[in-house]
Amino acid sequence: MRKAGRNRRQGARGWAESEAPAVAVAHAPAALRPWRWPVMLAALTLFGLLSALLGQHGVWHWLSWIALAIPLAVIVHFLARAARGSQRREAAMPLLKILLHAVSRPVRRKAPNKVFMAQAVPTPPPSRRSAFRRWSAAFLVMLLIAVPAGAFAQTAPAMNALLPHDLSPWSMFLSADWVVKLVMIGLGFASIVTWTVLLAKSIELTRATGRQRRALAVVNAARSLAEAARQIDADAAAAILVEAGASRAETVRRRAGRSRRAEGAHRLAPGADRGRHQPAHDEGNRGAGDHRRDRALRRPVRHRLGHHEQLHRHLEGADHQPRRGGARASPRRCSPPRSASSPRSRRW
Amino acid sequence: MIYNHFARQIAAYKALVADSSAGVLRLASRDLSRGVLDKPEEPGLRVVAE
Numbered sequence: 507m508r509k510a511g512r513n514r515r516q517g518a519r520g521w522a523e524s525e526a527p528a529v530a531v532a533h534a535p536a537a538l539r540p541w542r543w544p545v546m547l548a549a550l551t552l553f554g555l556l557s558a559l560l561g562q563h564g565v566w567h568w569l570s571w572i573a574l575a576i577p578l579a580v581i582v583h584f585l586a587r588a589a590r591g592s593q594r595r596e597a598a599m600p601l602l603k604i605l606l607h608a609v610s611r612p613v614r615r616k617a618p619n620k621v622f623m624a625q626a627v628p629t630p631p632p633s634r635r636s637a638f639r640r641w642s643a644a645f646l647v648m649l650l651i652a653v654p655a656g657a658f659a660q661t662a663p664a665m666n667a668l669l670p671h672d673l674s675p676w677s678m679f680l681s682a683d684w685v686v687k688l689v690m691i692g693l694g695f696a697s698i699v700t701w702t703v704l705l706a707k708s709i710e711l712t713r714a715t716g717r718q719r720r721a722l723a724v725v726n727a728a729r730s731l732a733e734a735a736r737q738i739d740a741d742a743a744a745a746i747l748v749e750a751g752a753s754r755a756e757t758v759r760r761r762a763g764r765s766r767r768a769e770g771a772h773r774l775a776p777g778a779d780r781g782r783h784q785p786a787h788d789e790g791n792r793g794a795g796d797h798r799r800d801r802a803l804r805r806p807v808r809h810r811l812g813h814h815e816q817l818h819r820h821l822e823g824a825d826h827q828p829r830r831g832g833a834r835a836s837p838r839r840c841s842p843p844r845s846a847s848s849p850r851s852r853r854w
Numbered sequence: 855m856i857y858n859h860f861a862r863q864i865a866a867y868k869a870l871v872a873d874s875s876a877g878v879l880r881l882a883s884r885d886l887s888r889g890v891l892d893k894p895e896e897p898g899l900r901v902v903a904e
Binding site: 700734 | 856860863864866867870871873874875877878879881882884885886
């Protein structure tokens with residue numbers, strides 16, 4: 507029986523959300539609807555606190571107890587429901603309805619044919635009931651806050667005698683209980699830590715991002731790796747990338763030359779796509795695998811490219827370590843394990 | 855809030871690094887297929903697109 511009722515209600519709501527946007531917009535508290543309950547609970551809490559602080563008689567204390575207990579009860583209720591799982595969602599509704607019946611009732615959706623009519627009319631006027639409900643809710647909130655304040659205004663002279671005279675922050679801190687003091691100290695410490703982290707990390711990240719952006723511009727504008735390496739900041743992360751790319755290219759080029767000499771195959775790992783388009787040209791340049799002429803060609807080039815030579819020497823020195831220095835540009839693309847003990851690679 | 859802010863900023867930074875690493879890869883592949891490492895500074899040798 508209960509299940510059937512829930513199903514009916516859910517079905518009705520699903521229909522209302524999917525097919526009646528015009529009505530919901532026309533009523534126009536749609537943006538405020540999620541905040542209705544938080545605002546009511548906040549008003550209730552405020553009322554309870556004010557009446558506890560300002561009330562003099564037993565009535566106010568009882569009212570504050572009730573008003574502060576209701577949000578707690580709501581919290582406990584929803585926590586328990588969350589712990590139980592969201593299956594019995596409808597169980598929350600009776601409690602909420604008991605709390606504040608005037609605003610808790612969901613806006614009744616209209617029947618389909620009426621919705622059709624409402625869409626035909628450009629701006630259907632909001633019904634008087636919903637307007638009344640909204641105004642009554644606002645009035646209730648105001649009342650909840652105003653009543654303890656009014657009570658305080660009545661008893662203000664008596665209250666002034668009761669209040670401590672020195673209300674500066676430090677004296678308040680000194681006169682607080684040790685638990686409160688502990689909490690305040692903890693909060694202050696957390697605040698300092700948070701602000702430090704925020705400022706320091708913001709500065710660090712901003713600078714790193716700016717550097718990286720400049721490096722990206724350089725890399726995008728450069729026409730070759732050597733040019734990029736010349737123009738880039740030394741401390742950007744992209745500089746490491748460029749160096750790694752250069753060393754990677756060097757290795758690949760060497761390996762490509764070796765394998766081409768060995769079997770006439772064509773292997774250009776990172777630039778394979780471009781290399782595949784121009785195989786004849788490369789082969790022609792390379793002189794049909796003549797090893798000696800290859801080296802003769804390569805010698806003076808090396809001297810002109812000082813940067814690469816240094817990089818290369820560095821690489822050769824680091825060849826025997828398990829991990830080579832510098833981040834690899836693309837660990838996935840460099841497929842074959844390079845032969846670190848190859849005599850030719852160690853010669854230069 | 856602060857965590858969210860930093861998470862977004864770090865994500866942006868990561869994207870930047872990824873972009874520049876892609877640029878470096880592109881440069882490397884271009885250099886390799888062009889043979890720049892073997893014969894640099896020969897402007898008329900081969901004109902690569904872009």
